[in-house]
Amino acid sequence: MTTDAIQRLAHRATVRKFTDRKVDDELLNTLLEVAAKAPNTGNMQQYSVIVTRSEEGKQRVAPAHFNQPAATGCDVLLTFCVDFNRFEHWCRVNDARPGYNNLQAFLWGVIDTVIFAQQFNTLAELSGLGCCYLGTTTYNAPAISAALELPDRVVPVVTLAVGYPAEEPTESDRLPIESIVHREKYQPSTDAGIRDTYYEKENLAESRRFVEENNKQTLAQVYTDVRYPRDTNEHFSKVYADFIASKGFC
Amino acid sequence: MTTDAIQRLAHRATVRKFTDRKVDDELLNTLLEVAAKAPNTGNMQQYSVIVTRSEEGKQRVAPAHFNQPAATGCDVLLTFCVDFNRFEHWCRVNDARPGYNNLQAFLWGVIDTVIFAQQFNTLAELSGLGCCYLGTTTYNAPAISAALELPDRVVPVVTLAVGYPAEEPTESDRLPIESIVHREKYQPSTDAGIRDTYYEKENLAESRRFVEENNKQTLAQVYTDVRYPRDTNEHFSKVYADFIASKGFC
Numbered sequence: 295m296t297t298d299a300i301q302r303l304a305h306r307a308t309v310r311k312f313t314d315r316k317v318d319d320e321l322l323n324t325l326l327e328v329a330a331k332a333p334n335t336g337n338m339q340q341y342s343v344i345v346t347r348s349e350e351g352k353q354r355v356a357p358a359h360f361n362q363p364a365a366t367g368c369d370v371l372l373t374f375c376v377d378f379n380r381f382e383h384w385c386r387v388n389d390a391r392p393g394y395n396n397l398q399a400f401l402w403g404v405i406d407t408v409i410f411a412q413q414f415n416t417l418a419e420l421s422g423l424g425c426c427y428l429g430t431t432t433y434n435a436p437a438i439s440a441a442l443e444l445p446d447r448v449v450p451v452v453t454l455a456v457g458y459p460a461e462e463p464t465e466s467d468r469l470p471i472e473s474i475v476h477r478e479k480y481q482p483s484t485d486a487g488i489r490d491t492y493y494e495k496e497n498l499a500e501s502r503r504f505v506e507e508n509n510k511q512t513l514a515q516v517y518t519d520v521r522y523p524r525d526t527n528e529h530f531s532k533v534y535a536d537f538i539a540s541k542g543f544c
Numbered sequence: 545m546t547t548d549a550i551q552r553l554a555h556r557a558t559v560r561k562f563t564d565r566k567v568d569d570e571l572l573n574t575l576l577e578v579a580a581k582a583p584n585t586g587n588m589q590q591y592s593v594i595v596t597r598s599e600e601g602k603q604r605v606a607p608a609h610f611n612q613p614a615a616t617g618c619d620v621l622l623t624f625c626v627d628f629n630r631f632e633h634w635c636r637v638n639d640a641r642p643g644y645n646n647l648q649a650f651l652w653g654v655i656d657t658v659i660f661a662q663q664f665n666t667l668a669e670l671s672g673l674g675c676c677y678l679g680t681t682t683y684n685a686p687a688i689s690a691a692l693e694l695p696d697r698v699v700p701v702v703t704l705a706v707g708y709p710a711e712e713p714t715e716s717d718r719l720p721i722e723s724i725v726h727r728e729k730y731q732p733s734t735d736a737g738i739r740d741t742y743y744e745k746e747n748l749a750e751s752r753r754f755v756e757e758n759n760k761q762t763l764a765q766v767y768t769d770v771r772y773p774r775d776t777n778e779h780f781s782k783v784y785a786d787f788i789a790s791k792g793f794c
Contacts, residue, residue: 299549299670303663304578327721328554332662333677336771339719344726351728380723381767383738390764393774397781401654401682405702408658412582413553416666420549427583432651443729452655469589471577473630476594478601479693488633514640517631521586524643531647531794544781 307465309424310364312457325417332413335402342377344442358437364426368455374411376403378447397544407451424459433530435537557715559674560614562707567619575667582663585652592627594692608687614676618705624661626653629697647794657701674709683780685787
């Protein structure tokens with residue numbers, strides 16, 4: 295029975311276009327409740343999720359995601375946040391002194407938040423919904439925080455756009471699993487080995503098109519010069535570091 | 545069909561005791577391969593997993609996990625790592641200049657690594673295996689790195705202990721889902737509200753036992769004074785921050 299679920303997850307794909315069909319509120323709640331059964335650090339559940347369903351709400355938060363079509367065209371946006379606000383409030387009313395304004399606590403929060411988000415993603419996909427992670431969440435966290443009125447100690451980490459798929463999404467390629475899995479110790483690669491690892495990816499029609507359209511010599515240059523260039527990474531690193539500090543972390 | 549999977553995930557629980565039964569290598573590979581189909585940032589797959597199966601290997605890495613029984617008693621330890629080594633090696637042999645020695649890149653790595661780990665966790669649980677996250681990974685990362693010979697640009701984030709369950713694990717409690725889910729905007733809690741949120745948790749037999757055994761007045765104090773105290777958090781924050789820097793991140 296669960297073999298069927300594993301088969302489906304083996305062929306899952308990200309959905310970026312959605313129909314007008316609404317996600318039932320009860321279904322959404324159930325999936326979130328089941329997702330919260332996923333593991334977390336010390337059972338402290340240092341996370342929250344903000345559900346954006348209203349058109350006004352989506353219009354407020356979508357610019358922070360560069361108005362990408364998945365953000366504006368989905369039925370529901372779920373912003374998953376590290377949340378120490380709730381736990382520390384509980385500490386305050388219980389004469390306890392929390393010591394969580396540091397990197398370790400922030401990391402538990404990020405890990406637990408992502409586990410929760412990914413469990414939701416999986417449950418949603420198994421329920422016939424489509425999802426798309428918006429990686430822009432760690433870029434424009436200050437704007438997202440303002441739009442969602444996130445208080446002190448709450449930091450957005452990932453966002454899922456959710457809805458019913460308007461397309462049969464295409465499975466994307468993955469590197470050979472042998473390049474990801476190391477036995478007993480990390481196995482460094484030779485130059486020839488690394489070329490082998492990326493050979494199939496480099497030779498996809500889509501990859502060749504990326505290289506050509508961007509006037510680059512190699513696919514790697516499309517990533518380093520166009521898609522994820524140093525200046526953008528460094529700019530948004532500073533924005534996020536300042537933002538985390540403003541929320542009382544490391 | 546997948547309803548069955550959702551039902552199982554609604555009642556999942558962490559397994560900390562394992563039988564001697566071996567996890568079949570082919571099953572392990574298949575689950576890792578399917579897990580890698582989970583979403584990741586820009587399809588860059590900035591992660592690796594080190595599989596520790598040998599007794600010597602487990603003995604090398606278990607002390608970094610304080611020799612907790614799940615670490616020493618499992619069949620397989622999976623150490624999931626942020627890995628920019630592979631991608632940057634590919635960049636180097638392709639005349640591309642990566643700009644990923646910063647917080648944003650590290651965060652993509654952490655997010656993608658945790659998504660991959662959690663997808664494995666779910667697939668393993670659906671296959672009848674039991675898993676336990678070892679939160680000690682971000683504490684003793686330098687020792688783990690040494691034991692697994694992790695090169696530059698590779699940072700361990702989470703570890704899963706995996707095997708066949710020797711016990712019917714107990715489902716653990718969760719906060720009421722209404723305290724986790726916020727509609728449209730973050731909904732701050734009143735003092736009375738926060739007491740309600742934690743009422744059930746505080747009154748579990750286990751919680752009452754924790755408070756008594758540790759000579760504390762409240763459950764919150766068990767967390768802040770005993771389980772996750774400030775000095776430990778601050779110590780390991782510094783260790784991890786130095787370690788990340790030594791691997792060439794932020």
